[in-house]
Amino acid sequence: MTTINDIAKRANVSRTTVSRALNNSGYVSEDARKRIMKIVEETGYMPNQSAKSLRTKRSGVIGVILPRLSTETSTRVVNGINEVLAKEGFQILLTDTELDSKKEIEYIRLLKSRHVDGIILLATNVNDELIQTIRDVDLPFLAIGQDLPEVTSLVYDDYHASADLTNMLIHKGHHKIAFIGVSREDPSVGVKREQAFRDVMEREGGVVQDHWMGTGDFSIDSGYEEMKKILRASGKNRPSAVYAVTDRMAIGAMEYLKEQGYRIPEDMAVVGIGASSMSQYVSPSLTTIDYFNKKAGQQAAELLLAKLKNEKLEQKFELTYRLILRDSV
Amino acid sequence: MTTINDIAKRANVSRTTVSRALNNSGYVSEDARKRIMKIVEETGYMPNQSAKSLRTKRSGVIGVILPRLSTETSTRVVNGINEVLAKEGFQILLTDTELDSKKEIEYIRLLKSRHVDGIILLATNVNDELIQTIRDVDLPFLAIGQDLPEVTSLVYDDYHASADLTNMLIHKGHHKIAFIGVSREDPSVGVKREQAFRDVMEREGGVVQDHWMGTGDFSIDSGYEEMKKILRASGKNRPSAVYAVTDRMAIGAMEYLKEQGYRIPEDMAVVGIGASSMSQYVSPSLTTIDYFNKKAGQQAAELLLAKLKNEKLEQKFELTYRLILRDSV
DNA sequence: CATTGGCATGTAATCGATTACACATTTCAT
């Protein structure tokens, strides 16, 4: 591997001058610069980033922590992040917690030791140890998806999105609505979306029954199973609509309904959240909410870049959403 | 930030001993080890990876180069890679070429300068400069998806998969088959899949017509558009089946067909390749080929790890596939 | 008792860059 010393020798200058030429810092004569650049071209020299990073404390790498690598939401967010960061010459160091909140903390510290310049966390839960760790590592930090105290957070407006969706169902004449949620450990998806649903139902005189409330695990299968449970438990007194807090679970629910001969939306309306690409192509196409995940990723990256430039930021940013009305309602 | 020197001071030993304790190399007394570990615990010390990597030439990071970050195929492969690497304590440095083959080369060199221990490339094309660059950087290297000369490659058996799919259509009674492919610059998807299609059609007496052959760009929209073109060009002499080389294009084609009132599969059978999650939930469900992408990622990671341990490997590995018969045929 | 070898630790070089500081030369304003 060629080093800066090799370049220096071949160009008959000291490595200081080479460094200056490469980084456009300090004075370098036109003559020396040309000689150096020519040799750099010829050899394909690239500075050793470990050495550089050791000395400068900056690495040009941003750590990204995902709850799951294989969901559409994550992918879209990462895509947005990458689009912005790549343009600025940053690389992404990717980690996947597999929904394990211990790993979240472990990875934050690991990324710190790897000298990343900043961290973007796709958060799924909130706890004190996490907050403490983020404070400890003292790095430019950005959270997406949950409102972490004392951390710059980009949050989806889960409450109002969910409220809008519920309202829409009610105004289409549905008063008996089943609900498929997820664990309460997820404040955004598990708590806020359900809370808004309950609030609107109460306010608008909707009917909420315990056995119409299911709890899935984000998977298509769990949507299917929860739908099955709900229908079995309801007997004659059936809901006329089902609201699943994610598209995948909504699609699972649709599968079961279709299998059982229900017509959608005539016999049962179905809605989800997430605007997954699937939602558009299932039959009937699924009414859902678009959270503009890619945009969120881009914005997160931009905010992080601003932080790197020491700009002071607000602490909380609300993201927008959009209701997509399709044929399942 | 606490360094190895801080630990050494506080434990009353030299940093050499701390290093030995941390890496389990050389002799360290039980006493010293305990003192050191206690302080490491207390301070949450983590070795500076840049320094470590500068000295040892190893970083514990594997570079992964993707053609697109946002496709299901990429995601699944990365997922497989990550599963295996994370277990061994490796991190992934992710890059996205946005299908630009210049960036492929640029990123390979960039990753080298970042001291990655190895590179996995999800390849989409083959050219001399790429091969040369791979040779130049002289790193443990693994390609997935294209057969790169002199590089350990994991390749999908595109030819036989495509042949099987075509054969299946013919044995279901389809002799007039439209084909939606992609650019020939992609040897696997663009060339092999089409070649197999043509070979089988010829061998089995199928009918191939130029205006039944479309060329899309992997997107759902292009599938839709190519289908439209094909139907418009065919007039009364229509094919009875359409074979799109990716699920997304097949789904686009289905959209158009449904819009035009065709029944699938009665009026027109449709098949794709990729076993995307969507393929299962569109109506009718799509007949396709599963390439086990995640498995491919895992295997790639395992092979790369073997390379890191200096094991000699074969150069070419064929991956298996599976035909999934569903309702669209 | 002298020698050998295992154990424990430390000294200092090293990896490849950046950068504070020093020094020399040239340019420029007064």
Place this chain on the structure above:
DNA sequence: ATGAAATGTGTAATCGATTACATGCCAATG
């Protein structure tokens, strides 16, 4: 003409780890 400022380059310290080599101690061996 002269001192100040601008320009160009080099020396050597530094970042935080690993590791070759040296040293000292102690027990075992013959």
